[in-house]
Amino acid sequence: MQCYYSVPTINDRAWQCLVKYALEPAHEATFDANSYGFRTGRSAHDAQKQIFNLLNANRNGGRKVVIELDIEKCFDRISHTTIMDNLIAPKAIKIGIFRCLKAGTNPGYPEQGTPQGGVVSPLLANVALNGIERIYRHHTVHFPSNSYPKGRRITPKTPEKDITYPSIRYADDMVIIIPEDENPLRVLQNIDEFLATRGMKVSAKKTKVTKPTDGFDFLGWHFKYVKTKKIEKLTCVPSEENYESFRKKVKAIVNSSNYGAEVKAEKLAPIIRGWRNYHKHCRMSGSRFSLWFMNHDAYRKFLKQPSIDRYKAESLVKKAFPAVDHSLFGHVKVMGTKSPYDGDITYWTERESKLYDGATSQAIKRQKHKCVVCDMEFMPGERVHLHHVDGNHENWKTNNLVAIHESCHDYVHMGNIDLAEILKRKSNPRKDKRQGKVS
Numbered sequence: 001m002q003c004y005y006s007v008p009t010i011n012d013r014a015w016q017c018l019v020k021y022a023l024e025p026a027h028e029a030t031f032d033a034n035s036y037g038f039r040t041g042r043s044a045h046d047a048q049k050q051i052f053n054l055l056n057a058n059r060n061g062g063r064k065v066v067i068e069l070d071i072e073k074c075f076d077r078i079s080h081t082t083i084m085d086n087l088i089a090p091k092a093i094k095i096g097i098f099r100c101l102k103a104g105t106n107p108g109y110p111e112q113g114t115p116q117g118g119v120v121s122p123l124l125a126n127v128a129l130n131g132i133e134r135i136y137r138h139h140t141v142h143f144p145s146n147s148y149p150k151g152r153r154i155t156p157k158t159p160e161k162d163i164t165y166p167s168i169r170y171a172d173d174m175v176i177i178i179p180e181d182e183n184p185l186r187v188l189q190n191i192d193e194f195l196a197t198r199g200m201k202v203s204a205k206k207t208k209v210t211k212p213t214d215g216f217d218f219l220g221w222h223f224k225y226v227k228t229k230k231i232e233k234l235t236c237v238p239s240e241e242n243y244e245s246f247r248k249k250v251k252a253i254v255n256s257s258n259y260g261a262e263v264k265a266e267k268l269a270p271i272i273r274g275w276r277n278y279h280k281h282c283r284m285s286g287s288r289f290s291l292w293f294m295n296h297d298a299y300r301k302f303l304k305q306p307s308i309d310r311y312k313a314e315s316l317v318k319k320a321f322p323a324v325d326h327s328l329f330g331h332v333k334v335m336g337t338k339s340p341y342d343g344d345i346t347y348w349t350e351r352e353s354k355l356y357d358g359a360t361s362q363a364i365k366r367q368k369h370k371c372v373v374c375d376m377e378f379m380p381g382e383r384v385h386l387h388h389v390d391g392n393h394e395n396w397k398t399n400n401l402v403a404i405h406e407s408c409h410d411y412v413h414m415g416n417i418d419l420a421e422i423l424k425r426k427s428n429p430r431k432d433k434r435q436g437k438v439s
């Protein structure tokens with residue numbers, strides 16, 4: 001049996017990256033508000049918050065049903081015709097994309113699939129699947145209320161603001177939240193018809209219909225609607241699969257005999273911090289998700305090293321398990337169909353500053369969301385670094401910390417930019433008579 005791959009070369013990747021930058025702004029204007037995967041300015045946390053918005057107690061979350069949709073071999077079965085018909089691009093770029101799609105194609109499906117590992121593949125998948133989020137809809141006041149004892153239904157005269165589209169899509173992962181009186185088979189049939197025109201189909205084996213009170217997994221989280229006599233609320237914790245995968249990574253490092261305690265702590269820190277940051281809007285209390293057992297196990301293993309006493313072991317454990325603040329559903333979801341390419345720089349610079357914590361966030365606000373080196377605003381997708389002006393990383397005084405672009409940070413450390421001189425000019429602005437402007 002032969003396997004066929006369309007793995008792009010370095011030259012192909014560079015071309016696809018440039019094309020992605022050219023195509024993305026045009027398509028971002030057409031993408032649905034409930035699509036969050038592989039899109040600039042959007043993240044999995046936005047999808048998490050949208051699930052909360054649809055399933056919280058105020059929205060009758062306990063009286064709804066969740067369809068966990070799985071598209072069978074999504075990236076391998078996308079129709080090339082659908083991609084080319086929906087692509088917003090000049091003829092020259094369309095020809096290049098068409099050649100990318102045809103390169104190394106599996107002979108069994110010559111008209112389907114996107115390049116494996118291609119930079120532009122996620123964008124092409126979003127182009128093909130765009131619109132699936134709006135297949136199912138219902139009236140905002142679907143459930144009976146004091147004003148409408150029988151609820152309300154959508155009619156041709158219903159304004160758009162009164163219509164809810166309860167679908168959340170992250171790339172090819174999708175959940176649809178429907179009222180309990182709705183027929184899920186009818187919804188799935190409509191979605192199957194939509195996918196059939198694009199060369200795909202719903203996976204009957206993996207697609208599930210569950211109640212929020214039974215819980216469901218999505219994007220590495222486990223959501224469950226808790227309903228008792230006293231409380232009704234939606235909770236979210238790391239999923240079992242996600243936790244087990246993470247636990248194995250940590251255990252492999254802690255039990256490794258190839259590293260000393262100091263090296264283990266250095267290797268563990270980014271893994272722990274990354275996992276905690278991803279789940280910082282979940283319920284992380286309790287011994288399991290607070291990682292108490294892993295923490296204690298690492299402490300015992302560090303103590304086995306002869307040169308490590310209990311004080312040193314405690315210090316290394318703190319370094320290996322950095323604390324991250326968490327709040328259940330505390331993320332602020334991106335507003336509607338907002339896009340970084342819509343020209344609203346103020347909204348996006350302020351939003352980006354909220355993604356950073358502690359001293360970095362404070363420095364960004366002090367600088368009014370601008371880099372002190374180039375004086376340009378921080379845009380979505382740009383990494384912001386915290387720089388110590390005097391070079392002393394133990395000096396965390398406010399006047400010694402500035403937020404700058406990653407690229408500007410590189411130039412400062414290469415010696416190409418005199419940051420001290422820039423800060424001196426900013427603190428003492430003077431009139432340049434020859435140019436007639438403030439320097």
